[in-house]
Amino acid sequence: MARPKKSAQASRRKPAKKQLRDEGLSSRLEDKHQLVILTGLSGSGKGSALKAFEDLGYYAVDNLPVELLPRFAELVSQSVELTRAVLVVDVREGQGLERFPAMLTEARKYLETTLIFLDASKPALLRRFSETRRPHPLGRESMVGPAIQAERKLLSPLRNIADILIDTSNFNVHELRAYIQNKFERESDGKNLLVSSISFGYKNGVPLEADLVFDVRFLPNPHFIPEFRNLTGRDPKVAEYVGQFPQTQEFLDRVTQMLLFLLPHYIHEGKSYLTVAFGCTGGQHRSVMIAEEIGKRLGKEGYKVKTGHRDMPR
Template sequence: MSVDQRAGEPTDAEQDPAGPQSDVPPATDGASTELAPLDVVVVTGLSGAGKNSAGRVLEDLGFFVVDNLPPALLQPMVELGARGDLRRFAAVVDVRSRAFSSDLQEAIRLLAEAGHRPRVVYVHARNEVLIRRYESVRREHPLQGSGRLIDGIDAERELLTGIAGEADLWIDTSDLNVHQLRATLESAFVEDGAPPQVVATVLSFGFKYGLPLDADLVVDARFLPNPHWIPELRPMNGRDTEVREYVLGQEDAPAFLDRYTEVLRLLLPGYRREGKRYLTLAVGCTGGKHRSVAIAEGSSPPDPGAARNGSAELYSASTSGRAVTNSAPTTAPPTEPS
């Protein structure tokens, strides 16, 4: 459903036809004063049900997220974002009083009238689950006061009756883990119906400098012949054509790349399903100059859509941000084999 854009506030000249005239031509579409409508998600619900976890998922999905935003500030924040380059805005809102609840409902109504696309996510859980969660962290419920924990939960549930009835999505987190919560929100708010991308980074390193701290998968390329022992290749690195052709031309290199690609085709759909969005593949050799660089340059994580057990619709994660680094010194050839 298309929504007309909301026009910006009239200028002084527009308000007063007799006001000062300007020789500046009217703004074109590229410099329009109109405010682009935003996708706005308001996450509210019971304390302890997982509102903040939902906010973190929305942030991963490309939303600009504000935690603990008072309802009175919701519309001003959205309007401010609309004047910038924001397209998706989310706010985690706690309702601590009946006035807060009515203020939130009014703010959502005003956003819709302004041409934005507000949606409300109501996060809740069973009483016994909420009690168990509060007891595990030993925190006081915000509405508990000097009474019992269950009294605070019941009071909050009653306060939220109005906004809960207007929610676009109810999420009962009683039996959900964080991965299942992520999957639920992805199915509702991912753009264009496409699942989030798995951003894969392929980097090279030298074992003598230690393992990369952020490596998820480590590959040892030291099973290949070392170009270090060939005098004309020694001063070069794995980005040079001669070294790359030497390394990838070894009998075992193509088979290794093919089989490792098959392993990634198995792993990437599972990583995406479990909510892992960033993957670092580290390829190492002795000094990180020849073999690891050539293998890293020659490898490319496959599209999980090509996996035997999945379809492009379910596993359409792609790789981006591909970077190859060389941890070996670049000012002079290493004195040890690489």
């Protein structure tokens, strides 16, 4: 007797748990979640590199135990806000370094993971330890030279599997920072400098936090027009009045051009914040209008701008 045919739906096999897991992991690998692992010799600049990544918006962890690496990668892959992370694994891990390659393989199942090995020549490392007078993690009771040699041997397996090798022998702190930023900065984050465009009144003094100060008291003062006296530069009528003069527009254009020239250089040097201050007599009208307009112009160019008015009535 012939067996009854199974329906098409019944004949389909349910996906295996491993298949479902792999499909889920594949979808995660397609997103923008990233994990960077810094390792390398003591004195090669891991601390400076970690700070550079942190300034780029990475969540930074120093000396995470190797056994926690896969779990940490899974947490990052599932997080909505924590999309990029960087952590340091080095000789302080001790015997746990032997398990690092296996833990790295597990972490890469959850998200894109890049291993960076920072290296430096023995003379460079000796000079740095001499300058900082910090003990080597393996040489607190012995000479630095043999400790460097022993550490290099312990970290050799990690160096062999690194995705990126950075020799910092001829790098200073700023050059290493610039290298990290140029290589790992997302295109959307290229203008990660936070610019504060603020107004103030000279009668109350120049803001101490100001990096660049512009005096706009050469512009006609709305204070002497009765209908504007109790208003501020944020009022459309006042803004229109101040903006109608040719010198106002030329000033705005020239300052905007100068800032657009300066900002990329500030970013390249690793500056995270820049405060541009505009001052008039009382900090109510002209400076407020100019600070608002400059903020809008820089915002249109893709910069992150915060506008504030120190002396304007709340």
